Amino acid sequence: MRLQKNTLLALYSVLEFAAQPARQLSVAGIAESLRVSPHHLAKVLRSLGRAGLVDSVRGARGGYRFAGNARRVTLMDVIGLFEDIGAPRPRTRRGRRPAERALEQVLREIDDTARATFGSVTLDTMLKLIGRSDGRG
Amino acid sequence: MSSVKRRRSAAGERPGLRVRSALPADLAQVIAIDERATGLAKPEYWAGILRRYGRRGARRRFLVAEAGARIAGFIVGEVRDWEFGSPPCGWVFGIGVRPDAREAGIGAALLEAITADFRRLGVATVRTLIARDNQLVLSFFRSQGMMAAPVIPLEKDIG
Numbered sequence: 001m002r003l004q005k006n007t008l009l010a011l012y013s014v015l016e017f018a019a020q021p022a023r024q025l026s027v028a029g030i031a032e033s034l035r036v037s038p039h040h041l042a043k044v045l046r047s048l049g050r051a052g053l054v055d056s057v058r059g060a061r062g063g064y065r066f067a068g069n070a071r072r073v074t075l076m077d078v079i080g081l082f083e084d085i086g087a088p089r090p091r092t093r094r095g096r097r098p099a100e101r102a103l104e105q106v107l108r109e110i111d112d113t114a115r116a117t118f119g120s121v122t123l124d125t126m127l128k129l130i131g132r133s134d135g136r137g
Numbered sequence: 138m139s140s141v142k143r144r145r146s147a148a149g150e151r152p153g154l155r156v157r158s159a160l161p162a163d164l165a166q167v168i169a170i171d172e173r174a175t176g177l178a179k180p181e182y183w184a185g186i187l188r189r190y191g192r193r194g195a196r197r198r199f200l201v202a203e204a205g206a207r208i209a210g211f212i213v214g215e216v217r218d219w220e221f222g223s224p225p226c227g228w229v230f231g232i233g234v235r236p237d238a239r240e241a242g243i244g245a246a247l248l249e250a251i252t253a254d255f256r257r258l259g260v261a262t263v264r265t266l267i268a269r270d271n272q273l274v275l276s277f278f279r280s281q282g283m284m285a286a287p288v289i290p291l292e293k294d295i296g
Contacts, residue, residue, distance in 0.1 A: 071240075071280075074272075074276070112269060113269070116269040116270070116272075116275065117285070119272055119275075120272055120275035120276045120279050121276075121279050122276055122279070122280065124280065125276070125279045125280045128280070128282065129282075132282070
């Protein structure tokens with residue numbers, strides 16, 4: 001399973017914000033840690049802002065701050081802002097080849113599993129997982 | 138095993154919460170909690186579960202979390218050997234928490250208690266099976282550190 005670059009940037013960023021909910025982080029600071037241009041990251045953060053996951057703080061020392069509930073927001077909530085991964089596939093149309101219909105059925109099964117997995121992992125759970133991977137949890 | 142008394146008031150825990158084996162007097166509240174979650178009252182099913190799991194048989198557990206004079210949640214499970222080719226492991230096949238008692242660490246306390254029992258029974262893995270669309274329960278088990286098991290449940294319509 002591969003996620004698009006902007007989706008990954010959004011996930012890494014939102015996890016960074018959720019890990020320090022009281023802190024205001026600058027676009028430049030996060031961009032540097034993710035090794036992307038601030039311009040590119042700013043577009044991603046604007047999408048997160050429109051979804052209510054982060055709040056922008058204006059001014060010279062401006063930046064973004066986490067605005068969601070880490071125990072409620074799931075990976076699917078973030079991924080769904082950027083791509084249609086696991087989106088329900090259209091029902092099989094009549095007249096399609098049997099092999100197409102059969103393959104469609106298997107792909108639907110994979111999509112359903114992906115959607116359930118991403119939809120069940122909250123940011124809070126991800127932060128615990130990161131802690132464990134890092135030997136801290 | 139034991140009842141687990143929760144004394145600390147750290148995050149996710151709750152003073153006065155006691156996890157113990159289910160008793161006949163608890164059944165009506167357990168049935169009500171399950172009915173709220175599933176939309177279906179199953180008194181006969183739960184009476185059977187109490188008969189088979191309530192006595193804390195060698196490897197079966199039916200535990201409830203008691204807060205004050207009320208039952209706040211329940212959990213049911215057992216250790217099964219070589220099921221689906223898997224070495225002995227603990228299975229949780231029922232859990233429920235009263236809606237007004239959620240987000241207070243009750244599900245975590247129940248899972249912790251049954252997991253401690255499973256560990257004492259010599260198993261190192263705990264498993265469960267959740268409907269894909271049951272995001273609430275799926276998220277709960279994920280938050281407790283559970284990951285996808287190396288098995289794929291399959292089914293076939295034979296009606």
